[in-house]
Amino acid sequence: MRYLPLTNNDRADMLATIGASSIDDLFVDVPAEAQLDGPIRDLPNHASEMAVERHMRALSKKNLAAADAPFFLGAGAYRHHVPASVDHIIQRGEFLTAYTPYQPEIAQGTLQMLFEFQSQVARLYGCAVANASMYDGSTACWEAVAMASRVTRRNRAVLSGALHPHYAEVISTMAKFTKDEIADAQPSIQSAPDADGLIGRIDDQTSCVVVQYPDILGRVSNLQTIADAAHEKGALLIAVVTEPVALGAIKAPGDLGADIVVGEGQSIGVGLQFGGPYLGLFAVRDKKHVRQMPGRLCGETVDAEGKRGFVLTLSTREQHIRREKATSNICTNSGLCALAFNVHMTLLGEKGLRQLAAENHRLACLAADRLAKVPGVSVLNDSFFNEFTIRLGQDARPIVRTLADRGILAGVALNRLYPDVEALSDSLLVAVTETTSEDDIEALATALQEVLS
Amino acid sequence: MNAPNKSGWKPEMNASEDGMHNGPATSTGNRALMLEEPLLFEIGNVETTGVDLPEPKADAPNRLGGMDRAEPIGLPGLSEPETVRHYTRLSRQNYGIDLGLFPLGSCTMKHNPRLNEKVARMPGFADVHPLQPVDTVRGAFEVINELAEWLISLTGMHGIAMSPKAGAHGELCGILCIRAALEARGDAREVILVPESAHGTNPATAAFAGYRVEDIPANADGRVDLEALKARLGPDIAGVMITNPNTCGLFERDMKAISDAVHDAGGFVYCDGANFNAIVGRVRPGDLGVDAMHINLHKTFSTPHGGGGPGSGPVVLSEALAPFGPLPYTARTRDGVVHLVEEEQADAFSQEHFGGKMQSFGRMTAFHGQMGMFTRALTYILSHGADGLKQVAEDAVLNANYILRSMEDLLHAPYAHSGPCMHEALFGDKGFGGDLSTLDLSKALIDEGYHPMTMYFPLVVHGAMLVEPTETESKAALDQFIQAFRTVAERAKAGDESMKQAPFYAPRRRLDETLAARKPKLAWEEGE
Numbered sequence: 018m019r020y021l022p023l024t025n026n027d028r029a030d031m032l033a034t035i036g037a038s039s040i041d042d043l044f045v046d047v048p049a050e051a052q053l054d055g056p057i058r059d060l061p062n063h064a065s066e067m068a069v070e071r072h073m074r075a076l077s078k079k080n081l082a083a084a085d086a087p088f089f090l091g092a093g094a095y096r097h098h099v100p101a102s103v104d105h106i107i108q109r110g111e112f113l114t115a116y117t118p119y120q121p122e123i124a125q126g127t128l129q130m131l132f133e134f135q136s137q138v139a140r141l142y143g144c145a146v147a148n149a150s151m152y153d154g155s156t157a158c159w160e161a162v163a164m165a166s167r168v169t170r171r172n173r174a175v176l177s178g179a180l181h182p183h184y185a186e187v188i189s190t191m192a193k194f195t196k197d198e199i200a201d202a203q204p205s206i207q208s209a210p211d212a213d214g215l216i217g218r219i220d221d222q223t224s225c226v227v228v229q230y231p232d233i234l235g236r237v238s239n240l241q242t243i244a245d246a247a248h249e250k251g252a253l254l255i256a257v258v259t260e261p262v263a264l265g266a267i268k269a270p271g272d273l274g275a276d277i278v279v280g281e282g283q284s285i286g287v288g289l290q291f292g293g294p295y296l297g298l299f300a301v302r303d304k305k306h307v308r309q310m311p312g313r314l315c316g317e318t319v320d321a322e323g324k325r326g327f328v329l330t331l332s333t334r335e336q337h338i339r340r341e342k343a344t345s346n347i348c349t350n351s352g353l354c355a356l357a358f359n360v361h362m363t364l365l366g367e368k369g370l371r372q373l374a375a376e377n378h379r380l381a382c383l384a385a386d387r388l389a390k391v392p393g394v395s396v397l398n399d400s401f402f403n404e405f406t407i408r409l410g411q412d413a414r415p416i417v418r419t420l421a422d423r424g425i426l427a428g429v430a431l432n433r434l435y436p437d438v439e440a441l442s443d444s445l446l447v448a449v450t451e452t453t454s455e456d457d458i459e460a461l462a463t464a465l466q467e468v469l470s
Numbered sequence: 471m472n473a474p475n476k477s478g479w480k481p482e483m484n485a486s487e488d489g490m491h492n493g494p495a496t497s498t499g500n501r502a503l504m505l506e507e508p509l510l511f512e513i514g515n516v517e518t519t520g521v522d523l524p525e526p527k528a529d530a531p532n533r534l535g536g537m538d539r540a541e542p543i544g545l546p547g548l549s550e551p552e553t554v555r556h557y558t559r560l561s562r563q564n565y566g567i568d569l570g571l572f573p574l575g576s577c578t579m580k581h582n583p584r585l586n587e588k589v590a591r592m593p594g595f596a597d598v599h600p601l602q603p604v605d606t607v608r609g610a611f612e613v614i615n616e617l618a619e620w621l622i623s624l625t626g627m628h629g630i631a632m633s634p635k636a637g638a639h640g641e642l643c644g645i646l647c648i649r650a651a652l653e654a655r656g657d658a659r660e661v662i663l664v665p666e667s668a669h670g671t672n673p674a675t676a677a678f679a680g681y682r683v684e685d686i687p688a689n690a691d692g693r694v695d696l697e698a699l700k701a702r703l704g705p706d707i708a709g710v711m712i713t714n715p716n717t718c719g720l721f722e723r724d725m726k727a728i729s730d731a732v733h734d735a736g737g738f739v740y741c742d743g744a745n746f747n748a749i750v751g752r753v754r755p756g757d758l759g760v761d762a763m764h765i766n767l768h769k770t771f772s773t774p775h776g777g778g779g780p781g782s783g784p785v786v787l788s789e790a791l792a793p794f795g796p797l798p799y800t801a802r803t804r805d806g807v808v809h810l811v812e813e814e815q816a817d818a819f820s821q822e823h824f825g826g827k828m829q830s831f832g833r834m835t836a837f838h839g840q841m842g843m844f845t846r847a848l849t850y851i852l853s854h855g856a857d858g859l860k861q862v863a864e865d866a867v868l869n870a871n872y873i874l875r876s877m878e879d880l881l882h883a884p885y886a887h888s889g890p891c892m893h894e895a896l897f898g899d900k901g902f903g904g905d906l907s908t909l910d911l912s913k914a915l916i917d918e919g920y921h922p923m924t925m926y927f928p929l930v931v932h933g934a935m936l937v938e939p940t941e942t943e944s945k946a947a948l949d950q951f952i953q954a955f956r957t958v959a960e961r962a963k964a965g966d967e968s969m970k971q972a973p974f975y976a977p978r979r980r981l982d983e984t985l986a987a988r989k990p991k992l993a994w995e996e997g998e
């Protein structure tokens with residue numbers, strides 16, 4: 018077995034040192050009836066690297082990779098080009114095979130990276146402080162709702178109808194158990210988000226208002242008016258950003274009055290990976306809320322010689338110290354994905370991020386205009402960044418399947434996310450990034466025209 | 471003491487006069503290969519970029535709804551060579567499994583096979599979107615299901631929830647299943663019992679799920695006190711959370727009796743599977759009456775720890791809890807097809823294939839779980855097979871006992887008398903000289919070239935040191951570690967005050983954690 022260094026001689030020597038006659042002696046505390054008499058039956062035995070690779074490759078070949086088709090899916094997971102050096106750096110053993118930096122003297126690599134990551138996220142979001150990451154955007158979103166309850170001592174969260182339905186479902190699931198009250202809604206199917214309708218649902222019992230920016234249909238709203246309305250009632254505004262690249266083009270939620278900004282970081286550095294692992298981002302606009310934050314925080318300090326260094330800090334919020342009184346039960350986060358984000362964002366820099374965002378928006382505008390020319394197709398959005406909703410005049414799901422058979426991954430039929438909302442059945446969410454070529458857009462438009470006619 | 475290897479070779483280390491091997495100061499602050507690295511914010515520039523993208527045109531269409539970000543963001547960039555150098559230099563200030571033995575108890579820092587990394591990066595796994603039409607991702611569902619079937623077989627359980635994102639998320643999933651099962655029978659219970667020796671995530675999870683947490687007493691052997699537990703059971707107890715093997719490194723001999731007692735009282739048994747590596751392939755938790763157990767794929771199944779994640783925490787479930795697991799889930803039907811069951815089809819699928827029994831408590835995360843960890847874990851499992859996994863458990867336990875018996879004459883081993891340990895050996899600080907502590911010993915061990923063991927956990931042993939070598943260490947590596955461990959233990963017992971200054975040779979000396987917490991500086995700010 019290639020991963021096990023002990024030889025049979027070693028094992029015999031070690032048993033002798035221990036004073037045991039056989040390995041079974043070391044399992045004496047396991048009751049006899051729970052001991053298996055050999056390897057578990059009906060399962061195969063060990064296999065060579067080559068054989069395993071062959072098996073896994075065969076499974077991977079049953080999937081259509083995004084690179085092998087014109088590709089337009091988004092809805093909370095976006096395909097972007099990740100520079101080769103990102104993957105190289107995250108595979109350095111010192112990063113890959115380290116653990117949570119409990120011993121800061123020999124974990125400054127991870128700690129300094131986390132400090133840089135927190136600083137990048139805070140700036141991107143227009144916030145004072147970001148944490149060292151959460152599991153993903155959806156769980157970060159729930160943690161923000163829970164934090165808002167702690168801060169406001171209220172427990173009624175108002176969700177925008179245009180919040181990603183998976184995020185809304187995670188919040189609703191958790192709230193069932195914590196007895197938070199969730200005011201959910203359906204998305205308004207109009208060219209602009211229904212800010213007035215949302216504001217009308219805020220009252221003086223509201224702990225927070227949760228708004229996605231850009232929203233699930235791709236529309237960009239002015240968060241400032243919603244923030245003002247929330248603050249007037251003593252509620253917090255939680256802004257949710259599922260596409261961080263957008264913030265290279267549109268204003269930061271923190272600068273528009275959002276109190277907590279959370280989101281998915283997967284677009285920067287991480288890749289699609291069929292939905293995980295992803296990278297939850299979590300930030301607060303005002304430092305005063307830091308001690309109510311969930312998750313790990315890395316902070317600057319000095320060592321015994323006065324040299325600058327970094328440590329995990331404010332851990333009295335956390336489960337390993339506070340146990341049942343912790344702000345969250347989170348332990349492991351998404352460290353390596355945070356590194357990927359950190360490296361990719363460093364390669365981009367502000368200049369590259371703005372260029373990337375502009376290129377996404379340019380191609381999305383091009384696609385929206387081209388698709389609008391397809392007979393029977395209309396574009397819903399007045400505003401968007403790199404993702405918009407088109408209406409097909411007929412059920413979108415069979416169209417998506419037909420286009421997939423033709424080798425085109427056309428987007429996300431909104432009924433996949435909102436199976437119960439009849440009014441969205443003809444709607445298709447189309448995402449366009451820098452990886453989309455003009456040929457891809459033409460291929461989609463042409464195929465859509467054929468399929469619709 | 472065994473020689474480090476057959477040749478008997480050992481590096482020479484002549485201490486300088488000051489004992490610290492200090493030469494003259496350097497102008498850079500570097501010490502040869504030990505290179506200081508500034509923050510990105512000190513070397514980067516907002517005008518620099520390491521990617522080649524087109525310059526935006528002034529007359530480009532703009533449909534951003536008037537929300538253009540005109541103000542500076544403040545994100546410095548570096549060119550590619552500068553980026554690679556920056557992070558390579560940072561990486562060298564980290565300890566990792568690839569550098570040496572990493573005996574962090576309860577974390578199972580085993581070798582991360584590189585085939586796993588290669589497989590996870592196959593385009594059919596890495597470059598697929600979670601919402602692609604199901605016919606274009608059949609292989610992905612097969613991976614999830616194949617791994618699920620292995621985990622069910624290895625644990626002897628009935629069902630599994632694959633979507634939890636890490637161990638603590640898996641704990642939450644298991645506790646929510648218990649809550650849902652109790653609510654389904656109209657039985658509101660308020661308390662979860664957790665031993666004092668448990669990971670902090672256990673009580674935090676139970677509290678997060680709305681339960682009151684009470685302690686389970688331990689006996690002098692470091693195990694759950696069965697009689698005391700029985701005395702506390704009653705109609706208010708929703709369940710117990712027990713780590714087995716426990717955090718003292720011992721197998722809970724009475725696990726089956728504990729489960730039976732809890733079941734008799736109408737409660738459920740949650741097992742923290744953090745220590746599954748000790749028993750994988752040899753003992754099935756399902757045979758011990760467990761109702762739910764999370765499996766840290768980043769521990770037992772070798773997916774990389776990555777400096778703090780990402781993890782993955784599938785939860786195996788008993789027949790009583792399986793119907794309540796989260797959405798989405800995958801299921802193989804009689805025709806051999808693996809289906810993804812999301813909110814939309816959940817009721818119909820349950821009616822058609824499970825007689826309407828599946829009544830999920832809801833969704834815990836967007837999409838379908840940690841696919842990138844599933845591919846790695848499945849690769850690991852297929853590489854080992856049933857025979858190799860059994861050997862994993864046996865070698866992990868053998869290695870830990872070898873350390874326990876090589877140290878117990880020198881270090882206080884509070885439970886060594888009660889029999890063999892499982893895959894980790896627990897020591898305490900009794901007998902240390904002066905006012906030396908476990909922290910001092912740990913920092914001295916850093917100077918010897920090792921990542922320290924888990925310190926001050928579990929809480930039930932004073933100055934606890936929890937040592938988990940894992941099965942991927944050779945005997946020679948263990949012997950070297952034992953030699954170093956004995957050296958620092960002897961110094962601690964002798965009251966060697968210089969240990970309070972350790973580490974001397976790490977990239978940083980001891981860091982001021984009080985200052986970090988008193989004046990938190992959590993992000994870069996200009997002009998400092």
